[in-house]
Amino acid sequence: MSIFYSIGLSALMAVVSVAAPAQNINVIHALTAYEASVKKMPDKQLVDIQKAIPDITLDIRYATSNNFMKRVMYPEARAFARKPVVAQLKNIQRELRTKGFGLKIYDAYRPYAITIAFYEQASDKNFVADPKKGSKHNRGCAIDLTLVNFKTKEEIPMPTPYDSFEAAAAANYPNTTAEQRKNRDFLIQTMQKHGFKVLSNEWWHFDFIGWQQYELLDIPFKAL
Numbered sequence: 001m002s003i004f005y006s007i008g009l010s011a012l013m014a015v016v017s018v019a020a021p022a023q024n025i026n027v028i029h030a031l032t033a034y035e036a037s038v039k040k041m042p043d044k045q046l047v048d049i050q051k052a053i054p055d056i057t058l059d060i061r062y063a064t065s066n067n068f069m070k071r072v073m074y075p076e077a078r079a080f081a082r083k084p085v086v087a088q089l090k091n092i093q094r095e096l097r098t099k100g101f102g103l104k105i106y107d108a109y110r111p112y113a114i115t116i117a118f119y120e121q122a123s124d125k126n127f128v129a130d131p132k133k134g135s136k137h138n139r140g141c142a143i144d145l146t147l148v149n150f151k152t153k154e155e156i157p158m159p160t161p162y163d164s165f166e167a168a169a170a171a172n173y174p175n176t177t178a179e180q181r182k183n184r185d186f187l188i189q190t191m192q193k194h195g196f197k198v199l200s201n202e203w204w205h206f207d208f209i210g211w212q213q214y215e216l217l218d219i220p221f222k223a224l
């Protein structure tokens, strides 16, 4: 049983309505505190993915209303991740390119305040992070992505669309077409080879191994 069920609903509402960090988790809200953490450990820098990998495709759904929230959550269609995460994405893109594929990013670093908003509205809490723990997206260490044809930038067939709440979104869901399974498993294996682990109930979500070193952040895109 998770911690979530052991606290009362009123306590949860208090947490989400004031957008305050839950107890016992450390969230960096101030830009100066984030900058100080980068000074101490340069790997903590949030890097603009498109700037670092110009031929990567972005489809930042939360900067549009084409997402499960059905409203614009990000003011800008940008994607950031911590420095070593982006370095690995660069290696992955290089490898995929030789095979005629490329990466398409749906979401990367996500400010903590957005995680709270998702949790308030999501119909299925299994698909959104509990604000009491935060999301690895808040740490700049999780990426939602898929494969595209490198030339046409068209998506390669996968078992479900991005952010589907269906059972078929599971990373090992068996009842897919052979083509969907082959593509999904190729994506998962390629990501694993470069230090990422797929989330068991979302084939598109990958956590960077070593995420524990990076704090939860609530720095808005416009400050970066």
Ligand SMILES: [Zn+2]
Residues within 6 Å of the ligand: 107, 137, 142, 143, 144, 204, 205, 206
């Ligand atoms: Zn994700």
